[in-house]
Amino acid sequence: MRVGVDVGGTTVKVGFIDNYEIVDRLVVETKSETLFSDVCREIKEYANKKNYKIDGMGFGLPGHVVGTFIDKLPNVGIEDLELSTIVSKYFPDLKIYCTNDANAAALGELLADSNKKASAYMITLGTGVGGGLVIDGKVRDGDHSNCGEIGHMFIDYVHNYKCTCGLNGCLETVASATGIVRLAKQYYDKFETKIKIDKCSAKSVIDAAKEGDPLGLYVLDIVSDALGRAISVIELAVDVDTFYIGGGVSNAGDILINKINEYYKKYAHFAVKNINIKKAKLGNDAGMLGAAYLW
Amino acid sequence: MRVGVDVGGTTVKVGFIDNYEIVDRLVVETKSETLFSDVCREIKEYANKKNYKIDGMGFGLPGHVVGTFIDKLPNVGIEDLELSTIVSKYFPDLKIYCTNDANAAALGELLADSNKKASAYMITLGTGVGGGLVIDGKVRDGDHSNCGEIGHMFIDYVHNYKCTCGLNGCLETVASATGIVRLAKQYYDKFETKIKIDKCSAKSVIDAAKEGDPLGLYVLDIVSDALGRAISVIELAVDVDTFYIGGGVSNAGDILINKINEYYKKYAHFAVKNINIKKAKLGNDAGMLGAAYLW
Numbered sequence: 155m156r157v158g159v160d161v162g163g164t165t166v167k168v169g170f171i172d173n174y175e176i177v178d179r180l181v182v183e184t185k186s187e188t189l190f191s192d193v194c195r196e197i198k199e200y201a202n203k204k205n206y207k208i209d210g211m212g213f214g215l216p217g218h219v220v221g222t223f224i225d226k227l228p229n230v231g232i233e234d235l236e237l238s239t240i241v242s243k244y245f246p247d248l249k250i251y252c253t254n255d256a257n258a259a260a261l262g263e264l265l266a267d268s269n270k271k272a273s274a275y276m277i278t279l280g281t282g283v284g285g286g287l288v289i290d291g292k293v294r295d296g297d298h299s300n301c302g303e304i305g306h307m308f309i310d311y312v313h314n315y316k317c318t319c320g321l322n323g324c325l326e327t328v329a330s331a332t333g334i335v336r337l338a339k340q341y342y343d344k345f346e347t348k349i350k351i352d353k354c355s356a357k358s359v360i361d362a363a364k365e366g367d368p369l370g371l372y373v374l375d376i377v378s379d380a381l382g383r384a385i386s387v388i389e390l391a392v393d394v395d396t397f398y399i400g401g402g403v404s405n406a407g408d409i410l411i412n413k414i415n416e417y418y419k420k421y422a423h424f425a426v427k428n429i430n431i432k433k434a435k436l437g438n439d440a441g442m443l444g445a446a447y448l449w
Numbered sequence: 450m451r452v453g454v455d456v457g458g459t460t461v462k463v464g465f466i467d468n469y470e471i472v473d474r475l476v477v478e479t480k481s482e483t484l485f486s487d488v489c490r491e492i493k494e495y496a497n498k499k500n501y502k503i504d505g506m507g508f509g510l511p512g513h514v515v516g517t518f519i520d521k522l523p524n525v526g527i528e529d530l531e532l533s534t535i536v537s538k539y540f541p542d543l544k545i546y547c548t549n550d551a552n553a554a555a556l557g558e559l560l561a562d563s564n565k566k567a568s569a570y571m572i573t574l575g576t577g578v579g580g581g582l583v584i585d586g587k588v589r590d591g592d593h594s595n596c597g598e599i600g601h602m603f604i605d606y607v608h609n610y611k612c613t614c615g616l617n618g619c620l621e622t623v624a625s626a627t628g629i630v631r632l633a634k635q636y637y638d639k640f641e642t643k644i645k646i647d648k649c650s651a652k653s654v655i656d657a658a659k660e661g662d663p664l665g666l667y668v669l670d671i672v673s674d675a676l677g678r679a680i681s682v683i684e685l686a687v688d689v690d691t692f693y694i695g696g697g698v699s700n701a702g703d704i705l706i707n708k709i710n711e712y713y714k715k716y717a718h719f720a721v722k723n724i725n726i727k728k729a730k731l732g733n734d735a736g737m738l739g740a741a742y743l744w
Binding site: 218272273285287289295296297298300301302303304306308311319320321383386388389390391392393394395421423426429 | 513567568580582584589590591592593594595596597598599601602603606614615616678681682683684685686687688689690716718719720721724
């Protein structure tokens, strides 16, 4: 049995996986200091109780990881940690594998969706914008473990907002939850809207758009334009057949996915007009599943 | 012995390759109708004469290729051709491999330069702008055999010139030989220059820039800015450690490469500021060498 571990900001999700199916699961509350020890101990106890034989363990981690060395997980408060030294205390001979959470999710979506040796890009729209690349069924971490950091692609030259990374016009300055709120505030005066701007959230803007609110629709249009453009650029660089759109903002659903497809077709090179851009379907399970197939 | 075949618009270059060295070579003049038969016959005769035992043959082709099927080679006038049917008449049991010429060149440069299992991007600046991606020592053709068509990335929103592909603002509208001439004409009135605008070529603009001509320098600055920006975007999508700049325009040399590096650093995400952007060094030999290591 394979174990896939998806480390998040508040909980750690553990999947026990057999033949691409999550057959059992555990949730462990996170606490920085002892996080990985706690997770390993709970996995070990649970596996013993259930008589699960674990063949390998993979981790999807929210930050920068090089091999099994954790460089930095900003939202978890952990850095400079060789993960294998902790895991080996509980599972002495077990092989472990790590990647960042967007890469793990990309692989998970691909495994659940299609040809397991295919290539795909995952774009996660959350507080920021992340991405993960799978080539021929294998996650690409990249030469600097930075592959998929597409939130910082220069895309929006119109607003050219300053990004937290120090650059301007990054994709995530408009296409993230933060970006959606920023855009709603910028265009608030231009539309008749039901959106309450003082307690505006990405969800409230998306919900308003779904009900036809003009400001909500206008913001979603800018977001989709930026994503369609970004996908047209990524596609020329790597040429994959499928893009999965995940993360909280993707809950906007069809209204968002359809608009992204529309803008993609507008900006796409003629040879690659017909690719698949679709909503990620596994949601929170993608990271666990993908993490379990890093090897 | 491996054979690498680089098919160009006017000649076909054939390399006989042993342990990553081109130990012998042939040049065959191209003629659309009989091109591949001619090439195979000449290779066979020459190999027989020299007692070369050929283990496999790879082709770098200037156009769209899917597996060993040639979809279209626009500058050669060949389309819809299953290459293996022709090769097998001369070499009945020989395995053949194909990719586009930029991919073959990318692999050739990588093999000549560094770790043979590394990843790299090649950018060729010629009449248009092409690109090739190698991941872990393996050429990536892409799911639609369109990987590396980075000449059509949206980059130059300032001039936003119309591209031959139908889109606007494509990288190659400014960063190709054609783009350089276009820019020189656009800014001709703004500078004191020695460039003769009625018989202006990319080479004359580059040569003028090397001598400090203000118009030449201004144009090269726009070209470098666009390339620095494009590399910053590609890098986030695939994260490779090295970009090779090849093609005729790259003969501008240090003045171009240094400026591209400068703009790259300006636009790059902080985690990948320190990558290698360098001039391709094999020139016309890269395609042959790379083609011979597609398998």
